[in-house]
Amino acid sequence: MDAEREQPTEQSTGPQTVPSAGLSRRAVIGWAGAGVAIGAAGVGTVAAATMDDKGAPAPAAPGAAEIPFYGDHQSGIATPVQDRLHFAAFDVSTTDRDALVKMLKDWTKAAAAMTGGREVGTGAATGLPEAPPDDTGEALGLPASRLSLTIGFGPSLFETSTPDGQLVDRFGLKAKRPDALIDLPKFPHDNLDPTRSGGDICIQACADDPQVAVHAIRNLARIAMGTASIRWSQLGFGKTSSTTPDAQTPRNLMGFKDGTHNIAGTDTAALADHVWAAPGDGPEWMTGGSYLVARRIRMHIETWDRTSLKEQEDVFGRNKGEGAPYGKAKERDAPDLKAMPAGSHVRLAHPDSNNGLMILRRGFSFTDGTDGLGRLDAGLFFLAYQRDTRKAFVPLQNRLAASDKLNEYIQHVGSAHFACPAGVRKPGEWWGQALFG
């Protein structure tokens, strides 16, 4: 992508003009009115939402819900969970730090455009007729669809080991590796596929329209060619937890509501305590960021489906119909943990069983068709954000792996860990600037 072409020297500032830094997908549909529909998010960054990525006032977005790209925290973490996911882990192939920085800058521009419902670069159908379009075009005419793009940096970006065991500081970042960005320990029952684990950089794309999420990853992967390539990726549908407390908790593929007691995206106190890295927690570049654990959890669907209802409910500690904890009537009634079977999932995972420990979950169901034995290759793509993985996911997963009744029906088959920095605060800043700058 030609960076120069994307940044016109002149910008139009008229109130009814298309944002200057990129073509508007919405413009294709036409300006249907002035009704403002900032995404349901609006988490304190409404001002940023009305700026395009050159800082010029942007026109109101008719019915096209946008998640603000700019802000103190990255979107896609506390943001109300969208319906669809395309998650990709990249391996950086270049050894040239400048090339990596250029990719991150190009990515940031493309991400700001796409989350704003605009086209990448010179667009999908408006560039030179002789050249392939900068934007791949499958999102043309679609609204922003609450697309959020969240970046994270994996341990291997800071340090990798050569075949003979030597540790290499690849980009001079070793000293900036947060202590909390650990190499995750091996948990009991893990059966990790290395080709679905790890990665130097991750991008989490969430949107209400799968086409929009896929388009985002596809365009970023294309920009990355020659610098980084996708190591593995995962499509997700059907969010399995909610960050909006009033919404009904969606069901996982086992048919259960799981993740009822999640951190609300509006609960700033809980977010500060459990999700955002605070000054002094680690390196300064991570302040305002969060640590992401991604786990591909395969469900043994067929055996689960022939398990009695009672056993299924015993495994979770909730009833299946309403999702109420044992002994209670409603899903959100405070659970009486002692009323639940000792190894039930909810009892073990509940903060009250873990010294108040909480993580913010954003998991999605997945199915990748069937395996060679005709079994559904399906399960939960677990995404959890926390302030310090060592104090959150690790003790929790150790506890679950040791005694969760659910283990009979699930297996962790992929695993990755990323440090997601604070947000890009304004146009001109870029993903990773505090780390590389």
Add this chain to the structure above:
Amino acid sequence: MSARRSTAASLLTLAVAAVVLTGCSQKKDDTASADAIQVNASDSACELSKTSFPAGHVSLEVHNKGSKATEVYVYAPGDKIVTERENIGPGTKAAIAAEIKAGDYEVACKPGMTGDGIRQKITVTGEGAPAKGDPRLDAAVASYRKYAQEQADATIPVVQQFADAIKAGDTVKAKSLFAASRVGWERTEPVAESFGDIDPKTDTREDGLEAGQEWTGWHKLEKSLWADNTIGDNEKKLADQLVTDLKDWQTRVGTADITATSMANGAKELLDEVATGKVTGEEDRYSHTDLSDFAANVEGAEYAYELLKPVAAEKDAELSKSLDTEFADLKTLLAKYKQGEAYVSYDTVGEADRKTFSDAVNALAEPLSKLAAAVVVK
């Protein structure tokens, strides 16, 4: 070779398009449908609303009124595909667009998508916009034309030896010559493929066969040599036919429509061939000599690029620099797999290494896709 039709068609489309596009960035003609030529295709007819029209942007609106799926081709003399559209279902319409310069052409409707089709002669008149040729690009085209001819000339003796070995029943020798016999073709594949009638005879894979098409050419012999382990009368006959068909290519290669645009896009298409067919091991699935084809594709692409480089480096220095780097990286990677004059068997190349190849091909092909616009338009 899977992309035979589309690459051949796009090369030629671009070749003729270059005439009008050179020197300026023209917008697409959006009034096309009003001036579109109606093509009524049925099971027994191929009727055009006009058979003579001016050069430039031409639109065909095909209406399949027959009972079978059809396909429609526009052929330049020698059955060179200018443009085509497959799989037009019964009762459906499809639009075909192309830039066509003056000359005599044929439109073929192929009900059932087989055979030569029902032909209709058309005449395209006028000059089109004259090319404002950059003399350096003209020189590049001339050099590339010479290269294409040299590659064809050099191929014939090797193919002859390959065929002779088969006829002598010397499978060991035939196997040793298989990959080498393809190098010249693979280096100039977009040009070679532009002869729509030669490519299906020489370079079709078994899965690419159309109903009723006899399987001939390299890959049939490859299967006989490696998978079936049989050399019979039919193979001997096919070996002779391969020589004959490739001599036809050698004779006609000089007439290929080559422009700076088609060179640049041809280079990209060579990498696309690698990305879709070779990096997966599909191309030479019996002999596993994919890396030889792979290397030849890269060499051919690089040759085209080197000829265009003086202009590319001037008009888009950054692009040129990145192409230099990516070509070098890919060649370095390939060199690791070299074994004497040949390459290691591709079935010994593991998944992780194939991924590395795939990444390197993407890293090169992505900037290479911008070469045509950089050279011709900027």
